[in-house]
Amino acid sequence: MKSLASLALVLFLAGCEGRHNWLAAAGEEARSVETLFWVLLAGAAVIWSLVIGAATYAHRAEAKPEREQEARRFILWGGVALPVLVVGGLLVWGLLILRDITADDGALTVRVDGERWWWRVIYDTPEGLVTTANEIRLPLGERALFRLTADDVIHSFWVPALGGKMDMIPGRETTLALTPKRLGNWGGLCAEFCGGAHALMRFDAIVMEPEDFEAWLAHEAQPAQVDEGDPGFAVFDEEGCGACHTIRGTNAQGPVGPDLTHLAARDKLGAGIYEMTPETMARWITETHEMKPDIDMPAYPDLQGARLDALVTFLMSLE
DSSP: OHHHHHHHHHHHHHTTOSTTOTTSOOBHHHHHHHHHHHHHHHHHHHHHHHHHHHHHHHHHSOOOGGGHHHHHHHHHIIIIIHHHHHHHHHHHHHHHHHHHHTOSOOSEEEEEEEOSSOEEEEEEETTEEEEEESEEEEETTOOEEEEEEESSSOEEEEOTTTOOOEEEOBTOOEEEEEOBOSOEEEEEEEOSOOSTTGGGOEEEEEEEOHHHHHHHHHHHTSOOOOOTTOHHHHHHHHTTGGGTOBOTTSSOBOSSSOOOTTGGGSSEETTTTEEOOHHHHHHHHHSHHHHSTTOSSOOOTTOOHHHHHHHHHHHHTOO
C-alpha cells in the first residue's frame, strides 16, 4: 500500500514539472485559478476531516433522547447553512475570475484559428494584420486579448502556465485574456480531442520584454526577402507549394496551410512538435505522415537529392 501511495505521489509531482506546469503560474489569470484551486483543495480537506470526525463521533456516542434537539441544530447549521454559504462564496469567486479571464479588452489583440492540426495566429495591430502560425509571442506584463475561432471541429486553446483553457468553436468567436508575468517559453496545446493528430497539436507561447516583442512584431510584419531566382524557390514553385502556403513578397499566396513568410524564425516545426533544423525539415517534406499522421499536407517522397537540399536551404532561409 505504501509503495502504491509513493508511486501516485511521484506521478502527481512529475505532472507538475516543465513548461506546461499549471501549478507554477507565469500569468496573472493562471495565478487566480491556481489560488482558487489551493483554497478548494484546503477546504475539501477540512470538510472531509469534519465529516469523518462527526461520523466517528456519532458512531461511538451513546444515543440519548435529550440530544435530539442538539442533533437537529447540528444538521441545520452544519449540513445546510454552512455548505450554502461556502459553496455560494466559492461560486461568486469563481465567476469573478471567469469574468476577468473572458473580458473583451486588452492592450494587444491576437486572433487564433484552430485548424487540423495547427494554429493560425493573426496579430491585430494599428498598421494592419500580421499573420504567423504555431507560435505566439507576448509582451511581459501586458494584457493580451485572444479572439478564438475554429475552422472545422471544436478545439480548446490552453497555455497552462499563463491562464485557463477556452473552447474554439466553428462559427462562433470566444475570448480569453492572458497577462504574462514571467519571461519564458510556455507550452500551449489543444485541450479537447479533435481528431487523429490531436496529441500533436501544440504551440510555443514565448513571453518577451516589451521592446523585444515590438521589434519581433515589426520584423514579422515585413515580407520575406526572397530572390525569385533561388533554385530552392523554383522547387517550391514547381511542386505547387504556393497553392497552400503564403510567402509574403512572392507569388505564393495559398490560404490553406500555415504562413511560411518567416518560417525559420520559429523554434518548432509541425505545430510545436519538432525542433526547426534542416534535418527535420527534410523529413517533414518527404515523410510527412510518419511524422504527423492524418494531416492534409501531402508527402513528397520522390523529392530527393539536390532538389530536396535546395528546397530545405530555401525554407531555412525564411527568417
